[in-house]
Amino acid sequence: MSLLDRKLLRDLRALKSQALAVALVMACGLTMMVMTRSLIVSLESARMRYYEEYRFADVFARMKRAPDDVARRIAEIPGVAAVQPSVGRMVTIDLAGLPEPVMAWFGTVPERGEPLLNRLHLRRGRLLEPEARGEILVSEAFAEVHGLGPGDELAAILNGRKVPLRIAGIVLSPEFVFEAPPGAALPDNRTFAVVWMNYQELAEAFNMEGAFNQVSVALEPGASERSVIAELDRLLVPYGGLRSYGRAHHASDVRVDDEIRVLLGLSVGFPIVFLAVGAFMTHAVMSRQITLQREQIAMLKACGFGRREIGLHYLKFAIVIVTVGTVLGVIGGVLLGHRLVDLYHRFFRFPDLHFELATGVLFAAAAASALAAVIGVWGAVRRAMRLPPAEAMRPEPPAQFEPSFIERIGIGRWIGVSLRMALRNLQRKPVQALLTATALSLATAILIIPNAFRDGVSYVLDFQWDIVQRQSATVSLVEPGPSRALADFRTLPGVVSAEPFRATPVELVSGPIARRLNLIGLRGEGGLSRVLDGELRQIVLPPRGIVLSSKLGEVLGVRIGDEVLVRSLEGKRVERLVPVAAFSEDFAGVSAFMELTALNRLLLEGDLVSGAYIAVDRGRWGDFLAAVKETPRATSVVVKEAMRESFRKTTAESIGVLQMIYLLFATLVAFGIVYNSARISLSERARELATLRVLGFTRGEVGAVLVGELTILAVLAVPVGLWLGGWLARGLLTIVNTETVRLPLVLTLANYSFAASVITVATVVSLLVAARRIREIDLVSALKVRD
Amino acid sequence: MNALAHSSAASSGRPPDLARGEVVFHVRNLSKTYGTGEAAVHALAGVDLDFRQGELVVLLGPSGSGKSTLLNLLGGLDTPSAGTLLYRGWDLGAADEAGLTQYRREDVGFVFQAYNLIPSLTARENVGLIGELASDPLPAEEALRLVGLGARLDHFPAQLSGGEQQRVAIARAIAKRPRVLLCDEPTGALDVRTGIVVLEAIESINRELGTLAAIITHNAVMAAMADRVFSLSDGRVVNVQTNAQRAPVSTLAW
Incomplete structure (x- = not known):
């Protein structure tokens, strides 16, 4: 080791607490960088493996009811590699010991053999026996929350009939990596479950024998998703098909994408802030060091050390700090990354999600921190390099002091000597x-x-x-029904008030941009679920026009008074231009609202409602929940x-x-x-x-x-x-x-x-x-x- | 000191040394001005001098007389504002940064009043530092033994007395076998006894190696140990005194 390097090490030892502070700041930034980048890699590769191994479909469609024969016709669409029809229904589950009803998405698996697409990953227990009845597979997240395992029993209301069911196995599905109720932005594994049963049993319960109401399609390599979707839509129209969509709009996949995008943002944003602070601290420490070593630098120059050697010597301070920071940052990133992967299990269910170190990021981390340190140290090092030896040899000239501003304006005499010195120091x-x-x-x-x-x-x-939501519960009907269905809900025990709503899937189009969502119809001035503007004032839904969440307005690029095309995706499939009446405040997803009567008028379907928002007397909450579980018309109940x-x-x-x-x-x-x-x-x-x-x-x-x-x-x-x-x-x-x-x-x-x-x-x-x-x-x- | 002379003779790769008495520094009308306009300070104002191989020169003068400025110019720490400054015929005044660095690295040994040791390095390491620069350096231990510090090799500056620190600085200066030894108030911070030890070290190096040694001081007593004494005042040489006989350092007293 050269003697200058030995000097470096000893100087660093003297500076250890300061150098360590800088290294730690950098390490914090790098920890986040390594952690977030590695999480991205971990999520992406787990997703890729999962989708590939379990044959996650490329295109998805729902419809009212299509005979099995349609599946064969779908398979004939050019570009389609495989088709998996099934039945899917929202069902209420009664879980012993849980006062609230559970909303469950029931899907089917073929009576024999594994599904062609969206295969299930068995965690515990076994898959369903062929032709078995009264057996189900339950999603892991829900099972975990309630401590359910193979052999446990629960009851489901299948088309108005309460059926006892036994759990055969606990599974995962690539369709439900993010296990949330349809349309919900947040997971709710306590009152939402995904359940699979044999096709025949569910089909029989819902009068769907020989038919299906959802289909997943795998594409051939190189096939055009857009043209398959167009063909599929055309084919499914007579069967009440909702518009089909690709993976990019698949609710679960979108959430994984979103998470990756957030991680991407954090992997840039936080490290930049922390590394900037680190650069700044490096500058402060090194400036000080170089000022202190003025005479040493001069002596080294007098002895014949060149500018470059001296510059490099001081640059090495930064290099050591960066190295320590990078090592600590990588270790921290790996440790925290492991911890966070465990945390991600709560949101994203993969058969095999484990921490994978993003090796590329190690280089980026070292480079980023080195850059920060060099930026921080550069000015100081240049000063050292430029220091003329003769000038440096003289002690620094005594500092010029003068009375501070505060003293000059005459209040100095009330200030003690120490504070006066402090003020003068600052001013100097x-x-x-x-x-x-x-x-x-x-x-x-x-x-x-x-x-x-x-x-x-x-x-x-x-x-x-x-x-926004002042209701205690939201009860949905199996099918949109006449508004008098509301009367049933009003008679449930404890109900103080009930307000109807209509939710219908639509596509909103403005120019080239389109978004699919549930358009919600509400009473003009709802008292339970309200539409609010940016200042939290209630928006009274007008008899004409649509209210968009401000994010949706931004996405569609429309202003108040502009028209958007509302394309209904079910029923009569009407298309109408509707003016934008107002923008509402909203923080999850995108949403759109219309006045209930106006919406029904637009849909040409008469006075229909999808369900009701209900306010319940707290004292009778238990009675209400017990009763609602037994209400055949209610398909789902969301308890706030x-x-x-x-x-x-x-x-x-x-x-x-x-x-x-x-x-x-x-x-x-x-x-x-x-x-x-x-x-x-x-x-x-x-x-x-x-x-x-x-x-x-x-x-x-x-x-x-x-x-x-x-x-x-x-x-x-x-x-x-x-x-x-x-x-x-x-x-x-x-x-x-x-x-x-x-x-x-x-x-x-x-x-x-x-x-x-x-x-x-x-x-x-x-x-x-x-x-x-x-x-x-x-x-x-x-x-x-x-x- | 024989070892030093022997080591020096063995050094290779340099132009042959000048014969004793030949001109090393040729200084004509040398000026150095700091600042401009009314604030300008004329630290040196037209100095004419020659420094010769093997001689020991004392530069005398009060504070502000220009001694240190002259030494800095001779040592390549600074560049003149006007005039001629030749080192062995090479124009130091026109040299660039890299040239001056090379010159300091190969030819000049400095001793400063404030020692300027690196506090985080031991005596041996402070001297050894030079070994990383010079082409044929003296081993640090040998250089330290020459100044009588063979027993304190691994002490840090803070563990040494002022005189010892200054002797480490001298050892550092001679370790590169310099052709020119420039000492700026080497005894300024020392008591008489320690000062004598330091001056003896400088004198013996000059004598044994034939190195041109220039010592700055404002202590007139030291004039007796020199071959020639240049007295400066207000940036000019006001007197040049030649001693027929150099007084032994041990006889000096102040």
Whole structure:
């Protein structure tokens, strides 16, 4: 090892706490980068393997009822490789011990042999015996929540008849990687299940023998999805076909895509912020180091060391810091990645989801942190390289001081000597003061981000469950029925009020852009489920026109007054141009609303409803649930509190873990920055402070100079940081917001207070550590030589 | 010091040394001005001097007389504003950064008042640092033994006295077998006894190796140990005194 390298190592040892702080900040950014990138790779490869091995279909379609023969005709469409028809129905399950009814999507498997497409992965138990009756396969997520296993029993209301069923096996399906009720943005594994039974049994129960109502299609390699879809749609029209769609619109697959997009955003956004802070800290540490080693640099130059050798020597400081940061970051990323993969099991059910290190990211991580460090260190190193040896040989000229601004305006006499020195120091080195203040601002800012995410989630939930949905339950009919069906619901025990709604699948088209969704018809001024604008004011649905969620308006590129084409996907399949009447606020998916009568008029179907929103007297909640389970007309019941509870137990907990990780990192980084700033100012003032001690100032008085400086800077920097944090959070939210889930920017007083408190605590702790060092200053040697 | 002389003679790959008395530095009308306009400071204002091979020169003068500026120019730490500065016929004033670095690396040994040791390196390592630059350096141990520090090889600067630190700095300067030894107030921070030890080290190197040694001081007593004494004031040479006989360092007292 060359002697300059040995000097480097010893200097680094002296700087270890500061160097480690910088390395840790970088490591935090890299941990997130490695973790998120690896999660992307893990999800993508697990998905690819799963889809391939279990023959996940390419195109999907639903219809009212098509005879088996149609499946053969579908198979003849050019480009179609395989066809898997089946029956699918929404069914209510009664699970012993659970007060709420469970909504279950019942699908079928062929009576004999495995399905051609969308094969099931058996987790426990066995698959269904041929011709077996009263046996089902249950999705894993639901089974886990309720501790169900093979041999357990439950009851389902199949077409109005309560049927006892026994679980044969617990399975996964590539169609339900994300196991959520149709149209729901969040998983609810407590009251939503996916169940499979033999074709014949379900078909018989719903009078579908010799027919099917859903079909999955695999394409031949190179076949055009678009033309197969067009042909399929044409073929299925007579059978009440809804428009078919490819994987890109498959609800479960879209959610995996969304997750990957969010991870992609986080893999860029967070590391950029953290590495920028790391670059900044490297700059601060190295500038200080080079100032301290002014004479050493000059001596090295006098001895004949060239600019390049000296530049490289100081660059190596950064290289060491980067190396430590990268190693720690990769280790952290791998460890946390494993932890998060476990967490992902709650949302995404793959037969085999395991952590896969994105090896490419290791290089990117090293490169990104090296770039950050080089940017941080470059100015300082250049200064070292340019330092003229003769000039450096002279001690730095004594600093020019003058009375501070505050003293000049006449209030100086009320300020103590320590504070006066602090003020003059700050004023003498405004650039340095600015840099320290910027560091403190950044530390404050990054603390805002994770809590802004938390508050955004919590706002969305409150918005969704308290402001928009004021009903206790949503009950859907098996088929849209006449509005008098509502009367049945009104007579259920405990029902205070019931409001009808209509949900019908439509395609909304504006120019080349189209979106498929359930268009919801509501009473003009609903009291239970309401449509709200950006200011949370209720929008009274007009007798003419459609209300779009603002995201949908943005996607379709329409403004109020523009017309969108509403294309009904079932029933009479009407197509009408409807003017956009207003935009509503919405954070999950995209949605569209019309006044109920106007919608029914548009559909040309008379006075129909799909179900009702129901408010229930809390005292009679149990009676209501018991009764609704026995109501044959009700196909599904969504209980708001159950959903909220389930959300709290799964999603919120997971988001909480992520948020805690980010918060922990942000706090670490904030401490690192503040501690570093304190150490740097201490080391800059070592001589000065030692002199003061020699002159007879007490430790407390000397410490006050340092405290004064940092406090003044913190007081100036924290408000700026709070403001900056808001902007950083806004930027990151823009990156991660998708069409499926969006978080609003919610900045609360609690968030601001937390950030300010952490900085305060970090400042106090750092000052205490610095104070210990003041005690350790060797007065004589500090005055003799610089170190 | 015989070992030093022997090692030096064995050095190779350099142009042959000049004969004793030949001109090493040729200085004519040399000026150095810092700053411009009214704030300009004329640190050197037209200096004419020759420095010869093998001689020991003392530069005397009060603070601000231009001694250090002259030394910095001779050592290639700085470039002149005007005038001629030739080193063995090579125009130092016109040399570029790389040329000056090479010159300092190969030919010049510096000793500073403030020692300028690297605090994180031991005595041996501080001297050894030069070994990474020079083409034929003295082993660090040998250089340290020459200045009487053979027993303190592995001490850090903070563990050495001022005189010892300065002797480490001298060992560092001679380890590259420099042709020119430039010492800026080498005893400025030392007591008399330690100062004598340091000056003896410089004197013996000059004597044994025939290295041109220039010592800056404002201590007139040291003039007696020199071959020639240049007195500076206000950036000019005001007197050149030639000693017929150099006084042994041990006889000096201040």
